[in-house]
Amino acid sequence: MNERDAVLLLREDRYPSGANYPTTHSEYKCPCGRGKIVEERVVGFNDYYVTIECEACKDKYDIIYGCGHLWETREKR
Numbered sequence: 001m002n003e004r005d006a007v008l009l010l011r012e013d014r015y016p017s018g019a020n021y022p023t024t025h026s027e028y029k030c031p032c033g034r035g036k037i038v039e040e041r042v043v044g045f046n047d048y049y050v051t052i053e054c055e056a057c058k059d060k061y062d063i064i065y066g067c068g069h070l071w072e073t074r075e076k077r
Helices: none
Strands: 008-014 023-029 036-042 047-053 061-065 071-075
Touching: 047 061, 047 071
Parallel strands: none
Antiparallel strands: 008 023, 023 036, 036 047, 061 071
């Protein structure tokens, strides 16, 4: 699964204290469907972080980062 295929649950812009640029907070349905994948992206910068917030999936999948703001999940080996 990647960010283009994932089911978007929530997207909102947040302004951390003292920040001039918003942080886009996005939540996607995880592969098993019981949890979520959370992406935090600083608008205007090439800075982002993706984490799996699901007990079942975080032990089974890794987040693989690509160019730009691309990411995907892959099964751990």
